[in-house]
Amino acid sequence: MLGEITLGQYYPADSVIHRLDPRVKFVGTLTFIVALFLVKGFLGYVMVTLFLLGVIKASTVPFGMMLRGMKAIIFILLITAVFNVFLTPGEIVLVKVWKLTITREGVLQAVRMAVRLIYLVIGSSLMTLTTTPNSLTDGMEALFSPLKVIHVPVHEIAMMMSIALRFIPILTEETDRIMKAQIARGADFKTGSFINRIKNMVPLLVPLFVSAFQRANDLAMAMEARCYHGGEGRTRMKPLRYTAADRVGYLVLALFLAAAILLRIFGGGWI
């Protein structure tokens, strides 16, 4: 009933991008987003586009996979476009119908925002497509570990994320089982009004929560039995280590960011 959830939509392949350290990819995504909103002018957009195309090519992930994420934002995309088109004030009026005016600035603003949003989604799905959820968690733990100084429980958050990842399929299966058991006893999850359908979820959620708490309790005990006592004094079997490729990656990112800043300052251009 509930199909297999592919979390993080990882696309297995063996590309340069896949092999990069998760920290590089995380920093890279952030850099890309910053650059995306920094650049100005036609040249700036050309550069960002070329960078994105280059990374997509290197990742060997089919382009269609990236567009999948687009479905989720199509609504937001339309709304921002409409607002930008109609509500941006400007001097050159293109169309005027009743109280609504469409200006040249409005159209340009709408296009800019749409391009930025689309690139944003493609850029971040590139990260999740080329990095397993696990190494993403590891990477984030390593990147945010300086925050431990101000008592942010970085290790604990990372541990919770990876446990959540492990239990998603288990709890999905369990939901499926409870659902079938309830359907066999006459429960109805598919028909009726929206409110009714929500009400019918209660007999599904209660046993699911009970079992989730039971599992959490068991797991905590199993972790303690295996000497888990937080991140302190813990070693790693596969610690993150930068390779030459990762250093090159950081260099490319630095150059890219520098170019974006320069284009912000000197690039005017038509858009």
Added chain:
Amino acid sequence: MGIVRAAGLRHDYTKYREDESEVKVRALDGVDLDVKEGDFIAILGHNGSGKSTLAKHINALLLPTEGTIWIDEIDTKGEENLWKVRQRAGMVFQNPDNQIIGTVVDEDVAFGPENLGVPTEKILHRVEEALTKVGMLKFRDKSPNRLSGGQKQRVAIAGVVAMRPRCIVLDEPTAMLDPTGRKDVLRTVHELNEKEGVTVILITHYMEEVVDADRVFVMDKGKIVMEGTPREVFSRVEELKSHRMDVPQVTELAWELKKAGLALPDGILTTEELVEALAALKH
């Protein structure tokens, strides 16, 4: 001196009933135990006999209300020894899903050594060694969710083995498995005991699983009520029944036949033994 030793172990806990009244429940009531290193021990008992509570004391997951339990001469009550105790006495639980932490098999096996602070270079070696011992090395890159119950339980055992314990406590490890899974897990445990000399404490309510143990303890109402080799224990069929325990089918059959007048020996444990004994009768 044994690897696991308990003297006058008592454990009380408070149970809250629905009408919010409290009841004191005595889960363990004066348990004395002495387990020799390298032995295969089985603890039998029906539900609520205190056998799981006893298991959790061996791993210091629970501390005694009264009395003392020593693991490798270390008193579990000392807070500073907690991790030493847990490293020496590993524990495998009933539900394989609820004790696997890693999203990949080898990461899960590495969890214990990582917690112990084993240096990185040595962890990989330990993980490979542990997975080889339970025969799961070829699954090292798989997600635990794709394994069968018996395989998951073997991964859980590997996770404990990788911590190099002196003693492994298994709390009804086969209760949720199919017959094939049960057989695989038991074979693995026996191999660990025989080849590696790891002390095994198997808690179960399946009679068939204890036949090959070195010693059997039967628990009832928080006490150890019977103790001995499987043959000794299973020859006391009536006493076992009084503790709400069954005996293996073949033992029961032999016992009934004996009652009916056949001159059979006490404590027959396997079908082969019964066949031999019956064949001997004919001559």
